[in-house]
Amino acid sequence: MSRIATPPAYSGGSPGVSSDKSSYGRVESSKSVSTSQSLDEKSYIPKPRFESGNSERVKVFMRIRPTIRAEETSGAIAWNKGSETITLLRPESPVPETSFSFQKVLGPQTSQSEVYNYAVRDVVEDVLQGYNGTVMAYGQTGAGKTYTLGNTDASAVGMIPRAVAEIFNTAAADTLHTYQICLSYIQIYMEMIQDLLRPEAENLAIREDSAGGGVFVSGCSEVLVNTLEDCLHYLEMGDRNRVFAFTALNAQSSRSHAVVMLTVVRSSRYLSSKERDARAAQGDPSTLPFASPKVKVGKLFLVDLAGSERLKKSQSVGLRASEARAINLSLTTLGMCISSRASDASHVPFRDSKLTRLLQESLGGNAKTSLLLCVSDAKEYVDETLQSLQFGARAMCVKNKPVVNERMGTSTLAAQLMAALAAAAASGTRAAESQRAANLEAVLHQTKEERDALEEERLKLGKMIDALRKEKDVEKKELEVRKEVALKEQADLMALSHGEQLKKAKGVAEQLDREIQKLIKDREAMIKLHREEMAAAKVREEKLERHLEEVVGDLNDSKARNAVLQRCLDATKADLKVFHASMCSGLSQVKEAVSRIASGPVEGEGEG
Ligand SMILES: Nc1ncnc2c1ncn2[C@@H]1O[C@H](COP(=O)(O)OP(=O)(O)OP(=O)(O)O)[C@@H](O)[C@H]1O
Ligand SMILES: [Mg+2]
Known part of the structure; x- marks a missing residue:
């Protein structure tokens, strides 16, 4: 590829929004078209790049963003300028060097205009001929996807404003056709499709076109845009409605996948008999009022994907973490669809996510697709870069079958x-x-x-x-x-500035740490107490055992003593019985003697 030039200037009028009001408006939009930029009839004969219906692989362009963050150390990628092969260096890994080749490697010094000329211009030109085209930016968070596609800074205008400018420039310069250009702009946020031009239209569904025109977002607004300024105004409006947020890896991180959809309907212009005569005079034999009764319908998808992120590195929590999980999940599904397509698998899980369902035609269907792999040269992200490069390598194997979309107008x-x-x-x-x-x-x-x-x-x-x-x-x-x-979650988070969020997170972490330390101490104290109680209980138990033994001994002694006493008691009782008996007999003898004395002297007693 050697064609590197700025896109031709747009020559259309601007009755609607002034370019000054729009930051997108800085795309070149001079009113005059130089002769070299004018497009004659021949420019509209499809270029013989390939024939309609033939298969064409997804084209993959790798863009290395310059090192911009102080904490990054460059040197993860070895590349010789001009080569289409790079080597990823991972000295600590068992495979320390892995090489990849792509359609084009765009180094850190590559300008936006060069990126456009290499990766996007052909797709846009083909859309103007009635093909479907997709330009998609893929890469980890902070790798430069939004900068590449949607940047509105005058010094580095992104691919989207450039593509739109080229479409309007071409339309303005074409005398044989009329153009109808419609714009839709949606985002897929947390697996829900929202119309960015009418944000109240949320959770839109993807449906199949019964006429075989692929899938479409049902209920999404399609704005007829007559001028470049109109179109840029709507794009800027859509950008304002898109969800961006601060993370530790990117101050303006896209939290959604955004898709700009441009439909270009090109029909032959009606020629008056005067015009036909004039053309006949120039040698054009056709006397028909239309070159063709058919209209050509090209659709251009410009896709700024949200970047994959590792929660540990992005430090995302709460809503940000949920967003990251949704992003990673849909990107995994995208990777799986690419792998299945690349290996010609019988089932491709397009239906597993909104993103893949929407991009179905771009990945192996009726479309021409350019994939912009955005990567960083930082050693800190070498694993993420490897993952992106593997994704790109697989995408290169996907074959599309683009055809010109024609219908009767x-x-x-x-x-x-x-x-x-x-x-x-x-x-x-x-x-x-x-x-x-x-x-x-x-x-x-x-x-x-x-x-x-x-x-x-x-x-x-x-x-x-x-x-x-x-x-x-x-x-x-x-x-x-x-x-x-x-x-509610968002409001809680938004209520805090970043500094406060960090402070709060730090505070929470410290508090947690204190609580954990306290728990550990409490637990240790409890264990100690428990041990002491166990020891005391053992001592008590031993003492009790000894006491019990003593008591048992005493009991046995007292039993023995009781037995002796019982025997004594029995003997005493027996003695008492004998004594009682002798006493009784003595007493009765005494009683007898007393009664004898009382009854008078006993005969012989005086004589005696
Ligand atoms: N080629 C480049 N030249 C200069 N600066 C760049 C380049 N690419 C990216 N940047 C800067 O890097 C930062 C991150 O870029 P950007 O927001 O485009 O990343 P992203 O891939 O869209 O990330 P996310 O997935 O989080 O949305 C921005 O400040 C951007 O201006
Ligand atoms: Mg982004």
Whole structure:
């Protein structure tokens, strides 16, 4: 690739928004188009880069951003300027050097205009010819995706404003065609699609076009943009609605994937008979009022992906951490889809995330795709860089099958009918008249068929809208609950400045540390106390045991003593019994003697 030049200047008028009001407006928009920049008819013959319907691989361009942060140490990538191969250096790893080759390696000194000329210009030119095109920036957080695509700084205008400028410049310089340019701008935030031009339209669904035109975001606004300034104004408006936030790795980190969608409808311009005569005089044999009744519809997707991030390094917590998890998950799905496509697997998990579903056509379908791999040369991010380069290497294997999107334009047909009528009226010969009448009939028939098809489509759409309304009511309720929770979390975080957030986080960490230390101390004290109690209990137990033994001994002694005493008692009782008996007998003898004495002297007693 050697073509390196600034994009041609836009020559359209600016009745709407003044370029001064828009930071995007700094894209070159001079009113004059130099002769060398003018596009003649030949410029609109598709270039023979390849034939429509042939397969073409995804093109991968690697951009190394300069080292910008004080804490970064450059030197992770070895590269010789001009070479398309780089070597990633990881001295500590078992594989210390890994080489990768891409379509083009764009070094740290590469300007935005060079990036455009290498990676984007061809895609935009093909979109103007009716192809679908995608330009997507991939890489870890802070690697320069948003800078590359959406930067609005006049000194380094990004790819999006440049692509838009080229489309309008081309349209302004083309005398043979009229252009209709429509813009949509959405973000995928936490797996929900939001219209960035009408932010109240949230949680939009992706649907399949029944006419085979791929997928589309249902309910998303499509703004008809007539001038470059209009378009830049809407883009700036969309940027303001996109979610960015401060993280430890990027002060303006994109927290969502953003997709700019431009639809370019190109139709042949109606030529008056005067113009046709003038063209005939220049040797153009065609006498038809239209070069072609068909319109060409090219769609351009410009995708600024959110970057993968390691929570440890980005220090994201709360809502920021939830965002990072959603981003990483959808990027993993993107990687899996690329791998499946690259290996021609039978199943590609496009439906696993909104991002991949939306980019389905760009990854192996009807589109031409340029992937901009944004990486940093910092040694601190060498693992992340390796992951990005592996992603790019796999993406290079994905084959697309782009075709020119052509359809019959209704307005072209109606105008063709009018022209045919006028021609029939002006014709003198009968034969020519009947031939023209037959032509007229055919055109009428075609118009009627198209009208019937449109009517059918309208009915189908009506039914779809009813179903969507019902679905939306349910989704809305769910969303309100989720939004309330998210808003509360966000409000809590937003209420704090970054410094305060860090201070608070530090405070929380210190508090936690103190609590942990206290818990450890308490636990140790408890263990000590427990041990002491155990020891005291053991001593008590031993004492009790001894006491018990003593008591048992005493009990045995007292039992023995009792037995002796019992025996004594029994003996005493027996003695007492004998004594009692002898006493009783003595007493009765005494009683007898007393009664004898009382009853008088006993005979013989005096004589004795
Ligand atoms: N080529 C470059 N030249 C100079 N500065 C750059 C370049 N690329 C990126 N930067 C700067 O690096 C910083 C991070 O860039 P940017 O916001 O584009 O990263 P990102 O890849 O979009 O990150 P995220 O995924 O977090 O959104 C910005 O300050 C940007 O201006
Ligand atoms: Mg970004």
